[in-house]
Amino acid sequence: MKKILTATIVLIGLCMSSVIISAEPVVEDVTIDPEEPKAMDTITITVTIDSTEEIEEVTLRIKECDESMCMPTQSYPMEFENGKYTVTDELTYTAATYFGYQLIITSNGNVTYYPNSDDSKEFQNVTLKPADNGGTNGGNGGDGNGDNGLPGFELVPLFVATLIIIFYLRRKRSR
Amino acid sequence: MKKELVILIIILSSLFSFLSGCFDTSESVDVCEFVFTAVDGSQIRLSDYRGKVVILDMWATWCNPCHAVMPELKKIYDNYTRDQLEIMSVDIDLGESLELIQSFIEWFENQYDIELNWIFGRDDGSISEKYMNESAIPTLAVFDQKGRMYYRKAGVHAFKEIPSGFPKNTPTLAPILDELIS
Numbered sequence: 572m573k574k575i576l577t578a579t580i581v582l583i584g585l586c587m588s589s590v591i592i593s594a595e596p597v598v599e600d601v602t603i604d605p606e607e608p609k610a611m612d613t614i615t616i617t618v619t620i621d622s623t624e625e626i627e628e629v630t631l632r633i634k635e636c637d638e639s640m641c642m643p644t645q646s647y648p649m650e651f652e653n654g655k656y657t658v659t660d661e662l663t664y665t666a667a668t669y670f671g672y673q674l675i676i677t678s679n680g681n682v683t684y685y686p687n688s689d690d691s692k693e694f695q696n697v698t699l700k701p702a703d704n705g706g707t708n709g710g711n712g713g714d715g716n717g718d719n720g721l722p723g724f725e726l727v728p729l730f731v732a733t734l735i736i737i738f739y740l741r742r743k744r745s746r
Numbered sequence: 747m748k749k750e751l752v753i754l755i756i757i758l759s760s761l762f763s764f765l766s767g768c769f770d771t772s773e774s775v776d777v778c779e780f781v782f783t784a785v786d787g788s789q790i791r792l793s794d795y796r797g798k799v800v801i802l803d804m805w806a807t808w809c810n811p812c813h814a815v816m817p818e819l820k821k822i823y824d825n826y827t828r829d830q831l832e833i834m835s836v837d838i839d840l841g842e843s844l845e846l847i848q849s850f851i852e853w854f855e856n857q858y859d860i861e862l863n864w865i866f867g868r869d870d871g872s873i874s875e876k877y878m879n880e881s882a883i884p885t886l887a888v889f890d891q892k893g894r895m896y897y898r899k900a901g902v903h904a905f906k907e908i909p910s911g912f913p914k915n916t917p918t919l920a921p922i923l924d925e926l927i928s
Contacts, residue, residue, distance in 0.1 A: 634808060634809070636809070636810065636811065638811070638902075638911075638912075638913055639811055639901040639902045639912075639913050639916070640809075640811050640880075640882040640883060640884065640885075640900050640901045640902070641806075641808075641809045641810070641811060641812070641882065641883055642881060642882055643806075643838075643839070643881060643883070644806075644808065644839070671808070673808075691807075691808075691846065692807040692808045692846075692850065693808075694808060728759070732756045732757055732759075735753075735756060736753055736756070736757070739749070739753065
């Protein structure tokens with residue numbers, strides 16, 4: 572009986588370990604320096620990842636947004652140092668009110684996303700304080716209305732012709 | 747007599763150049779063309795939509811302000827007939843696939859109970875390069891019935907009334923669309 576019980580426990584343990592081995596990487600900790608970043612800051616993101624399999628690559632994807640628009644995302648490979656993955660990025664959107672980051676972890680040919688392992692569109696958002704200079708960049712310029720067909724350049728020859736006539740008439744009167 | 751004739755010729759020629767600007771019968775050199783791949787794999791060309799106003803919505807699945815614009819685009823889409831207006835939402839992120847865009851549409855429709863029934867597709871880089879003047883999304887451009895770009899601006903837009911949560915200076919598209927379509 573004891574032998575059967577022991578064998579059963581060992582078998583269950585083996586099954587559990589095989590499940591653990593195939594588990595996807597888990598992001599244990601993410602730190603952002605500075606803790607309360609401002610727009611245009613240089614930020615360092617440090618990540619601790621627990622994985623039973625070798626991690627081939629960790630990429631950080633960042634977007635900078637305000638309430639009205641987002642700048643295109645930037646992607647950076649993270650460096651592995653002292654057991655952690657790290658990357659430094661200089662924020663560039665002066666009017667940004669938050670930035671969002673996403674981790675793309677490639678392990679054993681599989682890709683896992685953080686914060687949502689299955690969702691490649693989800694980012695973890697971090698609120699930004701206003702930039703020190705408080706300026707705006709790439710904000711609400713935009714183009715105005717299109718051409719509505721009114722003449723513009725054509726007024727120039729009319730103006731020139733009027734001047735010629737006035738000049739001629741003045742010369743005629745002065746004779 | 748000669749001098750009066752010269753003056754008359756000058757006046758007539760300047761009047762002619764003035765009036766020719768008012769009666770522009772030729773098609774503008776600013777007629778635009780772009781092509782992208784729709785989620786069903788078909789190629790969509792702006793030139794195939796002559797006679798209709800076209801709204802080009804440049805966006806990406808990860809862009810939250812772009813999500814916020816979708817309900818407003820839905821209002822616009824439902825307010826005009828297909829003979830009058832078409833909307834094209836083109837994903838400008840080259841890393842996003844047509845399958846991802848399709849799954850986004852399904853997710854959004856389930857999440858917000860809003861049918862995204864206009865044209866969705868993916869850019870190959872040519873549209874963002876040409877029409878995103880501020881490198882920000884969403885960027886909306888409006889093309890008139892002759893294919894000329896009439897309006898372009900980055901940021902969220904509303905149809906008529908500015909929804910709560912939108913910036914107070916959010917531009918509205920109704921005046922532009924009514925002017926073009928009426």
